[in-house]
Amino acid sequence: MTSRLLFVALLIPAIGVAALASAGRDGIVSALSAQAKQDNSKFTSFSAEAGKKFWFTAHVGGKSDTPSCVTCHTKDARTMGQTRAGKAIDPMAVSANPNRFTDPEKVAKWFGRNCNTVLGRECTAEEKGNVITYLMSQ
Ligand code: HEC
Numbered sequence: 001m002t003s004r005l006l007f008v009a010l011l012i013p014a015i016g017v018a019a020l021a022s023a024g025r026d027g028i029v030s031a032l033s034a035q036a037k038q039d040n041s042k043f044t045s046f047s048a049e050a051g052k053k054f055w056f057t058a059h060v061g062g063k064s065d066t067p068s069c070v071t072c073h074t075k076d077a078r079t080m081g082q083t084r085a086g087k088a089i090d091p092m093a094v095s096a097n098p099n100r101f102t103d104p105e106k107v108a109k110w111f112g113r114n115c116n117t118v119l120g121r122e123c124t125a126e127e128k129g130n131v132i133t134y135l136m137s138q
Contacts, residue, residue: 024102025094029132031104035125043126051134054127061120069118069131077138093138101132 029046036043056075058067065084066072072089073081078096081089091097101107115123
């Protein structure tokens with residue numbers, strides 16, 4: 001009896017945290033979707049395929065030693081990445097790291113920093129939404 005109560009007591013917060021994470025991510029994606037629509041009236045929905053292409057492409061305009069997102073985040077988003085200085089980066093795939101894209105401030109900070117490093121400009125809302133959609137599918 002006591003152990004069953006304990007089990008329930010432990011289970012409720014665990015479900016709560018997972019639900020909160022996915023609610024956070026959904027909120028971020030719908031804010032990006034609203035922005036993408038505002039930027040382009042023809043925008044309909046994010047594409048994992050386009051996000052994958054963007055993620056792997058060697059872009060021009062940024063720093064020459066970091067041409068693409070996979071330079072640091074690696075080609076398999078389910079594995080650990082590495083900064084130029086060799087510092088480990090946790091996996092980007094949501095399946096491997098359920099906390100990804102759940103904190104709006106963190107998402108904004110790192111898209112800002114990394115898009116400028118790789119492309120020499122901000123990413124558009126559509127590019128950001130496509131990338132998140134791709135990494136949610138991984
Ligand atoms: C120079 C190495 C480097 C490159 C290149 C890079 N990133 Fe990152 N990225 C990082 C580091 C370091 C973090 C922060 C550590 C962490 O979140 O695990 C991070 C975190 C992020 C996050 C935050 C994710 C979250 O948990 O909310 C996003 C979004 C992101 N990167 C997107 C991109 C995109 C898009 C590109 C390509 C345009 C890119 N990164 C290229 C190093 C890099």
